[in-house]
Amino acid sequence: MFLKAYRKGTSGVNKYTAVYVLKNYRTNKDGSPMHTKLGIAINAKLGKACKRSRVKRIIREAYRANLDKLRDGYIVIIAARAAIFSKNVKSTDVEKQLSVTMSRLGVLE
């Protein structure tokens, strides 16, 4: 499912992350669209386990802040870029950038 989103989905980038989005046509039993699924991709070449884990949390926090505006029925993959591994990265910055990129891709209302 996530591989499919990588190959077929539309993408957008900002300073910290790259975002891939694909519309998910599978539905729940009552016909409503499924909740949007999140995948986080962090290349092992960018950092060791401890730093990757921290980046994952920051991305998750930024995603969570945009959750109230999020539309259902998508698959979203957020991949880390090298800039997010530098020290003193604030999740509010990542959140703003992510909000702009995701709304451009039509995932946010």
Place this chain on the structure above:
RNA sequence: CGACCGGGGUGAACAAUCGCGCUGGACAGAAAUGUCGGUGAGGAAAGUCCGGGCUUCACAGAGCAGGAUAACGGAUAACGUCCGCCGGAGGCGACUCCCGGGAUAGUGCAACAGAGAUAUACCGCCGUGAAUUUCACGGUAAGGGUGGAAAGGCGAGGUAAGAGCUCACCGGCGUGGUGGUGACAUCACGGCCCUGUAAACCCUAUCCGAAGCAACACCGAAUGCAGAGAGCAUAUGCUACGCUUGCUCGGCGGAAUCUGCGAGGUGGCAACAGAGCUUUAUGGCAACAUAAAGCCAAGAUAGAUGAUUGUUCUCGACAGAACCCGGCUUACAGCUCCGGUCGCGCG
């Protein structure tokens, strides 16, 4: 005060708001679950280099092969770890470092250089003969040169020249005495002296069954799919064959079936509790042991600890549990405690 040596501790703190895992705590609910509370990464969680626990393998047996360790004595569940001690090396010293058994059990290897590498006369030295400044024969390991290594070292005597040939001292070897649990130390005597390499094969002593939680057990779509086998006598044997550690013996199974593939879930797994942690006492030089009192402290399954704001300081290093322990190794900003050494100054 300065320069060091050894050992230990700590690994930013606090508040508010939002968010996450677990919960055999409380409440609500038929249940799912929710609310409140509790709790939530490391000294290395890392590398996976050793040692165990645990689990499975037709119960685990013998021999060979293979692997590991290596002074000695102890500690330990065990270890390649730790402590003590011996020997050697380094440092003025506190102290540190050492894959530290055997080279007279045997075999192999030692390129090049060099006359010669476990045995040797190239130059030289000495003697004799020829002959006239060279040659032949013999003696010689003191000197030269080569090499990582050249027949114990050094001095004296001795001699034609020399040589443990003789002697003193030192080193090594053997025998005996004394001290020590022992490695070993030390003393006496003796003969006369042996190249290096076992992180080359090997010998000696001790230890080792194999695999690993992706082990393994259970539920399950499911009476699933694919492949292999089905001999000879007759009610039990033999054999093909298969399993058992690489091989042999031995053992087991033996026509009953066997092998491979096959979605997911539960346990293993941490709320039973362990070679557990903390403190004190006793024994021991110490590692550690024993006893008493107190404590229960992560447990995910795509994988939980973060964000924002504010305050303070020395402005925060290396880094994230995945079955669990004991070590080793490697990475690491600072702060701090204890013991000790050397040098300088003052009393």
Place this chain on the structure above:
RNA sequence: GCAGAAGUACUCAAGUGGUGAAGAGGCGCCCCUGCUAAGGGUGUAGGUCGAGCAAUCGGCGCGAGAGUUCAAAUCUCUCCUUCUGCG
């Protein structure tokens, strides 16, 4: 998480204690051709530091660092990197 394998020029690699670390592709130049490819001939660099006008000579270099040895790409130990297998 567990188990294993391998690192030698730009690439593929041989070498498994003893001088100067094979060989092939590649690369440069020449011939052939109107031009290119192919083919033939020939040469080169082995990286770096130092000495020298130069020819050349010397040291360190086989992933990195220690050790054993007279001598290490090779033997031992510790790290680093890459790859493979196991549901």
